[in-house]
Amino acid sequence: MKFVFDEFKEGLRIAFTAIRANLMRSILTMLGIIIGIVSVTLMGTAIEGLNRAFNKSIAAIGADVLYIQKWPWGGGDDWWKIRNRKDILITQAKAIEKQANTVRAMTPIAGARRNVKYGGKVVESITVIGTNAELTETTGSNIAFGRYFSAIEADGGRPVTAIGSEVAVNLFPNETPLGKTIKIGGYGYKIVGVFEKQGSLLGMESLDNRAYVPINRFFKEFMNQRRGIQIWTRAKSLTELDETKEEVRGIMRKVRHLKPKEEDDFAINQQEILVQTFNQIGGVIAAVGLFITGLSLFVGGIGIMNIMFVSVTERTREIGIRKAIGAPRRTILLQFLMESAALCLIGGIIGIIIAFPLSLIIDTVLPTAMPVSVVGIALLVSIFVGVVSGFLPAYRASRMDPVDALRYE
């Protein structure tokens, strides 16, 4: 064991002496590995960032919430068929509310776009959502100031509203919005609460540019109640999500008068569908991205192999001397493998040092930081590249005939 360690130490010593002796050449060769590691690391960081951004964004959807809608999220079915489905109506929401046992909270969701006004200020075309008092319970969203409207206010269709943080900031830059009456689409609503900032859903629509009003009033002022809505239901527990789904599905089929063999004419969407879709697309992006950046690492590896062949040829005489005084093949092989691995490892470390500040630039676009796993993998990969690309030259060195090697000029 001690012997192997000494041999290893000697190998390292030779490696670093050789790298130092041909510093310029070593640096130029390393450049290939550096560029490869920088691009692979940044790609890894970007993919990680994309994942994080998605997960953060999707959290608002809630893993235990079922979204009963006309349109399925995954898409795929015949567009016209779905287009011609009967709308989901408030009466169906009421049926679920009455009959479902595995549902923790449910809320009908009706949406419309309206301008909101306060004093001289106008915010154009925000999403007004008609819903019930269980919205916060269903979506798990929180009120930052004030309160959400109560069941009594909701059922009575009182002119009260809870607004998103963006609307609050835009209409009330210098004062508290609580208790103020704003005009939504020309109708007066008293603000009872302001939601916490929620960000945007998959970078599309801001969840903060909204106003929530009792659905009973919404049907009077913004939309006919015979038009389509969505129903959001939250399961009692995540583990029983499938049971909840089946129960809700049964109720929906019944109230929509579907015959046993007819397929569902509604969709029950859930976070998992988005996760699956994202994982599919994200997986392809990651594979293609890593493959393309991996090519640069591959080219770097070829550079290392090339220079190691040069190094072996240059040092034929030295190999001859070492063999003459008793170095076995294994030792010579190890020596050159360590040299190329050291070359690549140094390149990898420099690559990571360069990639780190660059990853901070990515961070301004995607919420990310270079994960430790990427750093670790990058270092392992660079050693691996070194060993693989150094193997052929090292093998050639180890097989040299000592007589020929000693005679080499």
Next chain:
Amino acid sequence: MSTIIQLTNITKIYQVGEEQVHALDGASLTIQRNEYVAIMGPSGSGKSTMMNIIGCLDTPTTGLYELNSTNVSEMNDNQLAKVRNKEIGFVFQTFNLLARSDVLHNVELPLIYGGVTSAERKKLARAAIDRVGLTDRIHHKPNELSGGQRQRVAVARALVTHPSILLADEPTGNLDTKTGEEIMQLFDTLQKEGNTIILVTHEEDIAAHAHRRVRLRDGKIERDELDKDRKVITKPAMVRV
């Protein structure tokens, strides 16, 4: 007095293009412990091939080579490397030191491959360097040394493992006459101290230091001359004409 090298009917055939070259053609030679032998011959006589085979750098095509009663003629590369490490100390015409390593490390190198511990290595290497009188140059690189000093480092490296034979290939070939003579005196002393020395040379005055001269021609041993006044050899060497 014991036999250290026993070569029996050694042939070495090289394939050069279409032609087969018999570098050694049935050579037999016995060398005893503590002998001082010069292997001589013009170029093409097979003396380099003989040296390579004796030095275990190469194996014969046919024939038997026993070194210290061990058959080494059919060993593989790694076994030969081990034998070279333990049994043979090489001194080359061109010194063959590692240019980027200092004297100490150069001398230590065979011990690293021999698996000797670091402390023991340093001790043995310093002793060998001391033996050739270079203690004050221990941390110098080869390019900071004169030719004679470099060859002394090579001798120290050859001695450090206490090998069975010292094998010197034209050790004075790259040295001026005076320095060459100093190196030869070092070999003379080493032989008196009990080492077995084999010189490969084509220079008569270098070979004159040896007590026995084996002359090769066309791959065969032409003459085997023994100095009468040197009482080294107990049994007469085989003479082939």
